[in-house]
Amino acid sequence: MLRAIRQKLDAVNYYSAERERTGWTRLREAALPVTLLITLPVVGLINLTVRQPVDGHEVTGTFYRSDHGSLIASFYDLENPSAATGATANFGRDHEGRRYAGSFTLRTQHADRGWPLVTSVQQLPLAGSVDLIGSSSRLNFRALTADHPAREAIDTAIEDARAPAVILTADRSVHETSPYPLRWVGSAMIWWALLYLGLSVALMAAELITTRIQRRIAFRARRLRKQGRCPSCGYDLRGLEFSERCPECGDLSW
Numbered sequence: 001m002l003r004a005i006r007q008k009l010d011a012v013n014y015y016s017a018e019r020e021r022t023g024w025t026r027l028r029e030a031a032l033p034v035t036l037l038i039t040l041p042v043v044g045l046i047n048l049t050v051r052q053p054v055d056g057h058e059v060t061g062t063f064y065r066s067d068h069g070s071l072i073a074s075f076y077d078l079e080n081p082s083a084a085t086g087a088t089a090n091f092g093r094d095h096e097g098r099r100y101a102g103s104f105t106l107r108t109q110h111a112d113r114g115w116p117l118v119t120s121v122q123q124l125p126l127a128g129s130v131d132l133i134g135s136s137s138r139l140n141f142r143a144l145t146a147d148h149p150a151r152e153a154i155d156t157a158i159e160d161a162r163a164p165a166v167i168l169t170a171d172r173s174v175h176e177t178s179p180y181p182l183r184w185v186g187s188a189m190i191w192w193a194l195l196y197l198g199l200s201v202a203l204m205a206a207e208l209i210t211t212r213i214q215r216r217i218a219f220r221a222r223r224l225r226k227q228g229r230c231p232s233c234g235y236d237l238r239g240l241e242f243s244e245r246c247p248e249c250g251d252l253s254w
């Protein structure tokens with residue numbers, strides 16, 4: 001029992017003894033401060049590049065065509081259903097005699113930025129789609145130019161406050177806020193750990209591969225020397241035992 005413990009302690013002492021410092025041990029020691037140094041730029045870069053759009057409220061509405069042909073947007077207001085004017089199938093006209101011209105869906109949206117923790121929030125313009133009668137495909141609201149009739153109709157409805165409160169009060173200016181200072185710290189800690197882990201594994205793999213290659217080269221040189229050949233180029237040196245250098249490659253041969 002005591003002997004077993006002593007053997008264990010010896011083993012611990014052996015493995016924790018100071019090793020000869022090689023280039024590899026120095027690299028491993030440098031990995032911690034180096035990864036710390038690049039952590040903040042990495043977190044900043046990830047905050048810039050990783051963005052996850054998050055939908056807020058969604059509202060819908062219909063388009064009507066006025067008698068002189070222009071489009072009018074009318075929101076469905078769920079909080080105020082009496083204001084909703086759906087297109088009843090009365091030969092394409094509703095009870096006020098307006099001609100149905102299509103429908104639309106709008107979403108408030110923001111983007112969560114950063115990974116693995118959300119480090120900042122970017123406010124985004126309204127998103128959604130527009131379906132116009134006579135148009136073969138559904139249109140992306142964000143892609144509509146400011147003078148597109150559907151866009152103009154919706155903008156006018158919002159300007160005239162003929163839209164639900166979630167749209168009227170939505171912050172649509174594109175800007176970024178950073179409401180989570182602690183998450184920057186958390187993200188930095190996680191990235192430091194990940195980077196350090198990654199670099200350590202890469203260094204270990206590189207060290208393993210180099211030692212293998214070195215061993216293989218040494219093995220080959222030993223084998224060639226045994227066969228009486230130059231350990232660098234394999235040139236047959238039998239009968240040339242007295243020359244110091246290989247006549248083929250000029251390397252020291254013995």
Ligand SMILES: [Zn+2]
Nearest residue numbers: 230233246249
């Ligand atoms: Zn040689």
